[in-house]
Amino acid sequence: MLVAAQSVREKPVMLKIEDLSVSIGDRQILNGVNIEIKQGEVHALLGSNGSGKSTLLSTIMGYPQFKVTSGRIIFKGQDITNMTVDERARLGVGISVQKPPAIKGITLQDAVQMTTGLSGNNLDVTGAANRLDVSYLLDRDLNLGYSGGEAKRSELLQLLAQSPDLIMFDEPESGVDLVNIGLVGNAINELLHKNELRKGPRAASGLIITHTGFILEYVNADKGHILCDGSITCSGNPRDMLEHIRQFGYDRCRICPSPNGGAQ
Numbered sequence: 001m002l003v004a005a006q007s008v009r010e011k012p013v014m015l016k017i018e019d020l021s022v023s024i025g026d027r028q029i030l031n032g033v034n035i036e037i038k039q040g041e042v043h044a045l046l047g048s049n050g051s052g053k054s055t056l057l058s059t060i061m062g063y064p065q066f067k068v069t070s071g072r073i074i075f076k077g078q079d080i081t082n083m084t085v086d087e088r089a090r091l092g093v094g095i096s097v098q099k100p101p102a103i104k105g106i107t108l109q110d111a112v113q114m115t116t117g118l119s120g121n122n123l124d125v126t127g128a129a130n131r132l133d134v135s136y137l138l139d140r141d142l143n144l145g146y147s148g149g150e151a152k153r154s155e156l157l158q159l160l161a162q163s164p165d166l167i168m169f170d171e172p173e174s175g176v177d178l179v180n181i182g183l184v185g186n187a188i189n190e191l192l193h194k195n196e197l198r199k200g201p202r203a204a205s206g207l208i209i210t211h212t213g214f215i216l217e218y219v220n221a222d223k224g225h226i227l228c229d230g231s232i233t234c235s236g237n238p239r240d241m242l243e244h245i246r247q248f249g250y251d252r253c254r255i256c257p258s259p260n261g262g263a264q
Helices: 002-009 053-061 085-091 108-119 125-131 148-162 181-191 238-248
Strands: 013-024 027-038 042-046 067-075 093-096 103-107 166-170 205-209 223-228 231-236
Touching: 013 053, 013 205, 027 053, 027 067, 027 205, 027 231, 042 053, 042 238, 053 067, 053 085, 053 093, 053 166, 053 205, 085 093, 093 148, 103 108, 108 125, 108 148, 125 148, 125 181, 148 181, 166 181, 181 205, 223 238, 231 238
Parallel strands: 042 205, 042 223, 093 166, 166 205
Antiparallel strands: 013 027, 013 067, 223 231
16 A cells, blocks of 8 residues: 555656757767756756757757657657647647747737737736836837846746746856846746746746756745766755855766766
């Protein structure tokens, strides 16, 4: 009976990356990456510049310039390795990139309405825009002339409209001042269904790239991974990892003697 009870409580796997290797042109970027994120979990992805973090998120999202040379991407039990970006988005994969493109002729309001139309989400756009302090941007061209913080918050509004099951964030604190980092953190928690604004049994999962770790003061990460030279070298407590990196940098991660990084 105890075994049966434990299996009932086991969370389903939201995302499973199996032995994933990825190249851009002739250059190999990722080498045999393995990550498993269960429903409702938030994972932090750490690593130096050029280690492959953004490549991993872009590959999961399905951007065509990133070629999977081996391995699989499993989302909610379905192999999405060869699916297009829009197919993955419709299944419930969402992303906030570092530098979203500016689109002339499409307002932020247009983008949110199109997204809610596709997702069937009944988001209170006015309320969400007020919470993110982007109401004044709704009638402006998407990301055109936005500051870094404005572009980040507009992306979060679009993600709230999409309401994905897996949300990936590429350095959400980048370009955001200390005043607005709290707004970004609260929006991420709302997306992940970790505050009172979103009630119900469904819990989203998250994968967050962070260099500074500032966002982890607002969003609690369940597990961290260090990506070095295209491979996961360590997995464990993200706060312990950040403290280790602040003291020693990433050099020790490259020579860690444990096959799993030693920080389980």
